[in-house]
Amino acid sequence: MSMTSNFADCLRDWEDLEKDYQHIQETQRLYREKLDEVARLQTSCSGAISRQKKQLRQLSQALRTYKDSASGAEVCAIDEIQAQINNRPNTFFEMEAFLPKKNGLYLRLVLGNVNVTLLSKQAKFAYKDEYEKFKLCLTIIILVFSFSLRFLMSTRALDAAFSFLLVWYYCTLTVRESILISNGSRIKGWWVVHHYVSAFLSGVMLTWPNGTFYQQFRNPYLAYCLYQKGFQSWMWRGLTFLLPFLFFGHFWQLYNGLLLFQLTRHPDCKEWQVLMCGLSFMVLFLGNFCTTLAVVKQKFQSKKK
Template identity: 70%
Template sequence: MLFSPSGLTECFREWEDLEKDYQKIQDTHRLYKQKLEEVAKLQAGCSGAIARQRNKLKDLDSSLEECKENSSPEDVDAVAKIRDSITEREAAFSEMETFLPKKNGLYLTLVLGNVNVTLLNKQSKFAYKDEYEKFKLILTVILFVFSFTCRFLFSSRALDALFNFLLVWYYCTLTIRESILISNGSRIKGWWVFHHYVSTFLSGVMLTWPEGALYQMFRNQFLTYCLYQIPAVLLPERLFVPTPRAGRATQHGPDCGGFPVLDVERSHLPPSILVLRSVLAAVQQHHTVQDVPASSV
C-alpha cells in the first residue's frame, strides 16, 4: 500500500525523499545514455572490423588459389587447412552479424525505411518469434472460422470483402515479420516467403474483383482453397515439433527437437507442395477468367 502523507511535516519529508530518488533516476538515465553510445561505437567498430577482415580473407583466398598450382604436397595440405578455416570464419562472422545492426533488405526498406530491426540478444529474438507464432495461431483460427462462414453459412459480398481484406493484411504482416526474423538470423527459405507473396496476390485479386458471375464462379473454389490452406500452412510449428531429442535444448533454447526456434517453415510439409498449391490456385484463376463467356462478365 502506498504511503500517503497526512501532515505538512510528512509532506516535506516525502518531497525530500522524492528529490533524492529523482537524482538517482537522473544519474541512472545518464549512465544508460552513456552505455548506449558505447554500444553504438562497439557495434560500428565490430561491423567495420568484420568487413575489413572479410575483404582481406577474400584476397588471401584468391592468392592461395593462385599459388596452389606450384606448391609442394605439404604446402597444398597447409593451404587446404587455411581455406577450411576461412570457410569456418565466414560462418562465425555470419553468426556475429545477427547481433549487429545491418541494412534492411529491399522489402523492409520499402515498407519500414532504414530502421534498425536487429534484436540485440537471444531472449529478445526468441520472444519476437514467440509473438510471431501467437499472432499466426490467433489469426489462423479467426480466418478459418471466417472462411467456413463465408463458404457454407452466408454468401455476402460485403462479408467476402471483409474476409479478403483481412487475408491481405494478414499475409502482408506475415511477410514483414518474417523479413525481420530473417534479419535476426532466422533461416527462412525463399519459397516460404514466396508462398505468402502469392497468397497476398490471390487475396488482393479477390478483394478487388467486382460482383458478377465471374466472381461467383471462382469464389467457392477460393474459399475451399483457404479452408485447406490456412490450417496446414499457418498453424505454429511448435504444434508439430516432436519431443526434443537428447542433447537438444528445450523450447527456450536455439533448437526444439532439431528445429531451430527462429525458423518458421513447416517441417512436416515439403516446400514444393506449398508453392505448387498457391501457383495452381493462380493458374486456376487465370483459366477460370478465360473460360467464362463474354456475355457473363
C-alpha cells in the same frame, strides 16, 4: 499535533522522492553513455568484419594461385587454412545478427532506414514468439471468417472484407519475416515469396467484381482457404503423418489454377482477375510442391545419417 505529524511525513516522502529522482537522473546519464559506447562498438565491429571478409577473399585467392606450384606439405597447410576460411562466414553471420545493418529493399520501402536489429537473444526469441502467436491468432480468425462465408452467409461486401483481411495478414507477415531475417532467422526464401504471392492473390480477389465467374469460383476458393488454415498451419510441427494432407492442399492449388484457366477460355470472360488468380495458384502449387519435396528428402537423409 496531527497536522505537524502529517507534514513531517510529507517532508520525509519528498526527501525520499528527491533521492530517487537523483538516482533516476544518474541512471539515465549512464544509460545514454552506454548507448553511445554501444554505437561506437557496433560501428567498430561492423567495420572490422567487413575488412576481415575482404582480406580473407584476397588471401583465399592468393592461396589458390600458389597451390598449383606448392609442395606436398604446403598443400596440406593451404587446405587447412582454406578450411578455416570457409568456416568464417558462419561465424560472421552469427556476429552480424546482433549488429545494425542496412534494411533490404522491402523494409526500406515500408519502414525506411529504421534500425530493426534486436540487441539480445531474449529480445529475438520474444519477437519470434510474438510472431508465432500473431500467426495463430489470425489463423483462428480467418478460419471462423471463411467458415461463416462458405456456409452461413453470402454477400460481396463481406467477401471483400475477408479478402482485405488476408491482404493485411500476408503483408504483415512479410514485414515481420523481413525483420526476423535481419535478426538472423534462417527462414527459407520460398516461404517469404509464398506470402508475397498470397498477398497479391488476395488483393486480386478483393478487386474482382461480383458476377457469374466470381460466383463460380467463390465457394471453391473459400473451401480452399478453410482447408489451408485448418491443416497447413500445423504441418511443420513434427507431424509427419499429416504430409498427405499437405500434398492434398498443394494439388488443390493446382486444381484452382486449372479451374481458373478453364474459365478464361469462356467467350464471355472479360475479367483480368481470372487469369491473374490462375497464375498465382500455379506459382503457389509449383513452389510449395517443390519445396515440400526438398524438405521431405532432407529429413529422410538426416534420419539415414
